[in-house]
Amino acid sequence: MVGIKSYGAYIPYYRLERAEIARVWGGFAMNPGEKAVANGDEDSLTMAVEAAFDCMKGMDAKESDGLFFASTTSPYREKQCATIIAAVLDMRNDIRTADFGDCLRAGTAALSSAVDAVKAGTAKSIVVAATDCRLGYPYSQMEHALGDGAAALLIADSDPIATIDDCYSVSDEITDVWRRDEDHFVRMWEDRWVITHGYSKNVEQAATAIMKKNGLGAKDLAKAVVYGPDPRSHEALMRRLGFAPAQIQDTLFAKVGNTGAASALMMLVAALEEARAGDRILLASYGDGADAFLLTVTKAIDKIRDRRGVKSYLASKAALPSYGKYLVARNLVELSPGQGIVGRGSATVMWRTRDWVLGCHASKCRKCGLVTYPVQRVCYRCLSKDDYDEISLSQKKGKVFTFSLDNLASVGINPPIVQTVVHFEEGARFYCMMTDCDPRQVKVDMPVEMTLRRFHEFGDFHNYFWKCRPIREGGE
Amino acid sequence: MESIKDKVAIVGMGCSKFGELWDKGQDDIIIEAAYEAYEDAGIEPRDIQAAWVGTLNGMAGVTLSEPLKLNRIPVTRVENFCATGHEALRNACFAVACGMYDIALALGVEKLKDTGVGGLPVGRGLHPVLESRRTAPGTFAFIATRYFYTYGLSPEEGKRTIGKISVKSHHNGSLNPKAHFRRDVTLEQVISAPIIAWPLGLFDCCPTTDGAACAIIVRAKEARRFREDPVYIKGIGLSTNQMLPHFEPDFDWTGFEMNREAARQAYEQAGVKNPRREISMAEVHDCFSITELINYEDLGFSPKGRAKEDIDAGTFTLEGELPIQPDGGLKSFGHPIGASGLRMVYECYKQLQGKAQLPERQLKNVKLALSHTLGGPPQVACVTIVGT
Numbered sequence: 001m002v003g004i005k006s007y008g009a010y011i012p013y014y015r016l017e018r019a020e021i022a023r024v025w026g027g028f029a030m031n032p033g034e035k036a037v038a039n040g041d042e043d044s045l046t047m048a049v050e051a052a053f054d055c056m057k058g059m060d061a062k063e064s065d066g067l068f069f070a071s072t073t074s075p076y077r078e079k080q081c082a083t084i085i086a087a088v089l090d091m092r093n094d095i096r097t098a099d100f101g102d103c104l105r106a107g108t109a110a111l112s113s114a115v116d117a118v119k120a121g122t123a124k125s126i127v128v129a130a131t132d133c134r135l136g137y138p139y140s141q142m143e144h145a146l147g148d149g150a151a152a153l154l155i156a157d158s159d160p161i162a163t164i165d166d167c168y169s170v171s172d173e174i175t176d177v178w179r180r181d182e183d184h185f186v187r188m189w190e191d192r193w194v195i196t197h198g199y200s201k202n203v204e205q206a207a208t209a210i211m212k213k214n215g216l217g218a219k220d221l222a223k224a225v226v227y228g229p230d231p232r233s234h235e236a237l238m239r240r241l242g243f244a245p246a247q248i249q250d251t252l253f254a255k256v257g258n259t260g261a262a263s264a265l266m267m268l269v270a271a272l273e274e275a276r277a278g279d280r281i282l283l284a285s286y287g288d289g290a291d292a293f294l295l296t297v298t299k300a301i302d303k304i305r306d307r308r309g310v311k312s313y314l315a316s317k318a319a320l321p322s323y324g325k326y327l328v329a330r331n332l333v334e335l336s337p338g339q340g341i342v343g344r345g346s347a348t349v350m351w352r353t354r355d356w357v358l359g360c361h362a363s364k365c366r367k368c369g370l371v372t373y374p375v376q377r378v379c380y381r382c383l384s385k386d387d388y389d390e391i392s393l394s395q396k397k398g399k400v401f402t403f404s405l406d407n408l409a410s411v412g413i414n415p416p417i418v419q420t421v422v423h424f425e426e427g428a429r430f431y432c433m434m435t436d437c438d439p440r441q442v443k444v445d446m447p448v449e450m451t452l453r454r455f456h457e458f459g460d461f462h463n464y465f466w467k468c469r470p471i472r473e474g475g476e
Numbered sequence: 477m478e479s480i481k482d483k484v485a486i487v488g489m490g491c492s493k494f495g496e497l498w499d500k501g502q503d504d505i506i507i508e509a510a511y512e513a514y515e516d517a518g519i520e521p522r523d524i525q526a527a528w529v530g531t532l533n534g535m536a537g538v539t540l541s542e543p544l545k546l547n548r549i550p551v552t553r554v555e556n557f558c559a560t561g562h563e564a565l566r567n568a569c570f571a572v573a574c575g576m577y578d579i580a581l582a583l584g585v586e587k588l589k590d591t592g593v594g595g596l597p598v599g600r601g602l603h604p605v606l607e608s609r610r611t612a613p614g615t616f617a618f619i620a621t622r623y624f625y626t627y628g629l630s631p632e633e634g635k636r637t638i639g640k641i642s643v644k645s646h647h648n649g650s651l652n653p654k655a656h657f658r659r660d661v662t663l664e665q666v667i668s669a670p671i672i673a674w675p676l677g678l679f680d681c682c683p684t685t686d687g688a689a690c691a692i693i694v695r696a697k698e699a700r701r702f703r704e705d706p707v708y709i710k711g712i713g714l715s716t717n718q719m720l721p722h723f724e725p726d727f728d729w730t731g732f733e734m735n736r737e738a739a740r741q742a743y744e745q746a747g748v749k750n751p752r753r754e755i756s757m758a759e760v761h762d763c764f765s766i767t768e769l770i771n772y773e774d775l776g777f778s779p780k781g782r783a784k785e786d787i788d789a790g791t792f793t794l795e796g797e798l799p800i801q802p803d804g805g806l807k808s809f810g811h812p813i814g815a816s817g818l819r820m821v822y823e824c825y826k827q828l829q830g831k832a833q834l835p836e837r838q839l840k841n842v843k844l845a846l847s848h849t850l851g852g853p854p855q856v857a858c859v860t861i862v863g864t
Contacts, residue, residue, distance in 0.1 A: 342598060370725060380718075380725065401622065401729065402618040404620075406609070406613065406672075407672055408598070408613055416673075417609055417614075419609070428723075432608055459604070464605075
């Protein structure tokens, strides 16, 4: 029985009030609320990593047979992100990896491909991670609308928390919302046409068809999880499909914004957080057509209540104090170059050390038990050579051993940089920056967790590495 | 193991003006230091049989042979982070002690003010991601944070304590014609200065400086042929650690094992049992005020965790029981990295000879002078003791 075995989500720590955008540009915020903004060291890949870790909590990623990455904002034009994420999750290498992109349906396209692969017996389970951080033109309604976030689902052939009963897709050639290969910001044709002949028409066709095919009416569904580009269009479509307010899953527009390829799956995670055994759920996404799915929640749903998911990450947040900080967070302004950071990128070095760079591997000495990061061939304490096991610190907790708030290190990148030495419960020490924090609140012994971030661009490729952050317990 | 004690002597030294020498190149400051040393030793350039140059930013032995035209003789460039100047001296001393050469030259130099920005670069270019955005003040701020935490000093108390160190060093530098900074500062100025890396402010940090210092080394038994008042090497200890102790599980961030080990080696060679009482003066590595504080403890001048008491008592001022940084230290004299170890020895040498330029700077009854460099974040330390 193919279904969702686990879920996870990620929402960046920082939020921007839409009123602040309106204040800067004049005018008013057509929709109230706030949007989630990825920090300057985050991108679609790092957000997908967070959601995937949340999804795989308490599970062994080595048992999974694949990973699909879905985004319209992949950090690479040419190079797979799924392999990077698989390395971060410490997965096996005899697995199926693929990137889905270029369309807001990328998330559900990855989902249906995973469902098909598992159904066909090619894989027993596949992690699907959908993520986006699209940019609207400054001073546009799109700037108000778009937010950043990610969702992840583990699709498997056993123990589902929700079975995936049917899929239905519509393909429609329409240039309504797009970015050319050289475009930085999302473009859009006149909104009235985009909504009526793009969004509403396609989603209505897919949703109606899958319900009819399965002999279901609107009243038979516990939740309708339907993508919506904005609250007004979403509401109008849901009314036409015949759903009552209690059945309609919130689009997260007021709290996160439109997260593109991740949107429908983030809504699904939010729905599953509240779901009960027996609930039937309609899931539908939009983008050059529409994908629709029917799901049935099982009793196993109660086993997956410890995910941070949408609920917890929504509760853990801080307001960006100004539009200027938003520009910095999204790398939309060029800051004074200041003091250069000395370093050279090397693809071979990063490749050779990827187990500890991406997998966060420490060595545990078999003789004296000392745990050290990164992997040390000769033990600091007992000097035994090449006699260790590797353990990953990526999901371990630590405490700040010492720190500094460094203004010199941060010229040109939003001072101050919080530099820390983290002491892990396992005994290892990790020297890294702290991100997503209020520098004034940093203290010795403060509990922290690790998070993969984009570090720099040496070698003209993205160098990802670990930072620590205050534990985002949120609503847990 | 033998001791280096009284096997070699310094018979000439030179030290360039330290500061932001915009109008001088590295070659100019090398020439300034070397020719002062030649004259002081009463030798000609062609008397030099071998030379060591210490610098972080040079290139091979030619860094030295090019400006000084020391052609044909062996010239070696050494580098050991902030202990580089001491390392040049150490190599020259051992070469002379073993009898291979009669006269050797050691010179340390750094030209830092040609980069376009203040401060040292961020990171050192090791592994592409491992170093974080490492800065010198950022790392030594770790020491301050952890030291204050461990010994129960509030940030305000901690900043006042280390601030007094900077006030003392600025005063000493104000008396020294060759120093980079020649002005007094108040404790209030130090505490309210802009933060570089919390808790360290501007006046907790040494400057980036251009400068060079040079020593001429001969065998001890021949030293009096050159001058009446040679200065003898009593002990040299060197100890190294990890590149990034940041990742070392047992490191306590309140003191450095290689400081203690380098000191132990040097004290043993020099026969020093009670450093607080036997050392007449010291030049210690004060790249940051907090560094000087932990050096007091690591070198055995103050008990562990109790340097504050000695700082408050004025123990290390010019008039105090054990004057430290009589020339102003890195804080006020400046820190051209490769030159600093030899600059410290220059001050020891002059104080031992009673030739500190101005009477108000001259210490009395100097018998044994210690200099100490620390490459950091804690990676290497060198302690060199000289005496009459």
